[in-house]
Amino acid sequence: xxxRVTLVSPATSPSLRRARxxxxxxxxxxxxxxxxxxxxxxxxxxxxxxxxxVRCRETAGALGLDAVEAPELxxxxxxxxxxxxxxxxxxxxxxxxxxxxxxxxxxxxxxxSVQDICARVARWLDASAPAQEHxxxxxxxxxxxAAVVHALGAGTPAFWRLDVPxxxxxxxxxxxxxxxxxxxxxxxxxxxxx
Numbered sequence: 001x002x003x004r005v006t007l008v009s010p011a012t013s014p015s016l017r018r019a020r021x022x023x024x025x026x027x028x029x030x031x032x033x034x035x036x037x038x039x040x041x042x043x044x045x046x047x048x049x050x051x052x053x054v055r056c057r058e059t060a061g062a063l064g065l066d067a068v069e070a071p072e073l074x075x076x077x078x079x080x081x082x083x084x085x086x087x088x089x090x091x092x093x094x095x096x097x098x099x100x101x102x103x104x105x106x107x108x109x110x111x112x113s114v115q116d117i118c119a120r121v122a123r124w125l126d127a128s129a130p131a132q133e134h135x136x137x138x139x140x141x142x143x144x145x146a147a148v149v150h151a152l153g154a155g156t157p158a159f160w161r162l163d164v165p166x167x168x169x170x171x172x173x174x175x176x177x178x179x180x181x182x183x184x185x186x187x188x189x190x191x192x193x194x
Contacts, residue, residue, distance in 0.1 A: 002173050002174065002175050003128060003129045003130070003133070003134075003135075003173065003174055003175060004133075004134040004135070004171065004172070004173050005125065005128055005134075005135045005136075005137070005147070005171070005172045005173075006042065006043065006045065006134070006135070006136045006137070006169050006170070006171050006172075007137055007139050007143065007144045007147055007169070007170045007171075007172070008042070008059070008063070008136065008137070008138045008139070008167070008168070008169050008170075008187065009138075009139070009140070009141050009144055009164050009165065009166055009167060009168050009170075009184075010027065010031075010051075010053075010055040010056045010058075010059040010138060010139075010140065010141075010166060010167070011027040011028075011031030011032060011034055011035045011055065011058070011059045011062065011166055011167050012027060012028050012030060012031035012034075012166045012167075013025050013026060013027045013028055013031060013055045014028055015055075015083075016055070016166060018085055019085055019086055019087070020083060020084065020085045021078040021081050021082050021083060021084055021085075021086075021089075022053060022055070022075055022078070022082065022083075022140070023082060023083030024053070024054050024083075025054065025055065026054055026055065026058055027055050027058045027059055027062070031059070031166065031167065032058065032062050034167055034187075035059050035062030035063050035167060035187075036062045036063075038063060038167065038187035039062070039063050039064040040064065041187045042063065042065075042136060042169065042187065043134060043136075044134070045133075045134040045135055045136035046133035046134055046135070047068075047133060047134070047135045047136070048060075048065050048066060048067045048068065048135075048136045048137070049067055049068055049069070049070040049073060049135065049136070049137040049138075049139075050065070050067035050068070050069055050070065050073075050137065050138045050139075051069075051070065051073045051074055051075060051137070051138065051139040051140050051143060052069045052070070052071055052073075052074055053074065053075055053140060055140075056138045056139060056140060057069075057138075059138050059167070060138040063138070063187075065136070065138065067136075067137075067138060070124075070137065072120060072121075072123075072124045073121070073124065073137055073139045073140075073143050074140070074143075075117075075139075075140030075141075075142050075143060076111070076112055076114070076117045076140070076142040077111035077112040078109055078111045078112075079107070079109035079110030079111030079112075080109055080110050080111075081109040081111070082111075089109075093108070096108035096109070100114075101160060104118070104156035104157060104159065114146075114156055114159050114160075115156050117142060117143070117146050118146040118149055118150065118156050118159060120146070121143055121146035121147050121150060122146070122147075122150040125147055125150055125151070125172070125179070126150075126177070129174055129175065129177070141164035142159075144162075144164045144170050145159050145162045145164060146159065147170070147172060148162055148170065148181060148183075149162070150179075151172050151174070151179035151180075151181050152179075152181065164184065165184060165186075167186065167187050168184035168185060168186055168187065169184070169185050169187055170182065170183055170184050171185075
């Protein structure tokens with residue numbers, strides 16, 4: 001039997017629009033309206049999870065999902081860079097940003113490395129495979145990136161080469177340790193998800 005995992009990225013928020021590392025802000029009015037309009041566009045799931053961030057919980061709520069928080073699906077912990085834009089951090093700590101972007105094992109911000117989040121999400125994804133049920137999860141974009149890196153066996157340097165637009169679904173199907181990938185379809189496209 002094939003397992004199916006659908007990862008939904010959150011609606012837009014002020015932080016996302018300003019390319020600011022998550023600071024716990026809410027989704028914006030436009031993002032909430034798009035999520036409400038997309039309610040019902042997702043295939044029913046046996047398990048519905050949500051990353052424990054404000055914007056993911058609010059997106060799940062706007063989509064009409066009764067989701068359970070999954071700490072293992074939290075976004076990348078940014079340490080002292082949380083709430084700052086990449087431009088702000090690059091101006092203050094150019095060497096640290098360069099090291100962080102070049103070395104997946106680096107965590108100069110005092111948080112989690114790209115390598116760490118990729119390993120955490122890979123463990124979760126592989127543990128989900130034997131469930132043989134559809135799992136739907138509203139998660140931060142970096143969780144989607146980490147899952148795609150693992151599914152493709154691409155290696156952690158590929159993490160930065162993946163863009164995850166807001167309010168899109170990425171579907172993984174698999175069995176016996178092999179995943180297939182359907183990338184980022186918009187939730188508000190008529191006729192999708194059924």
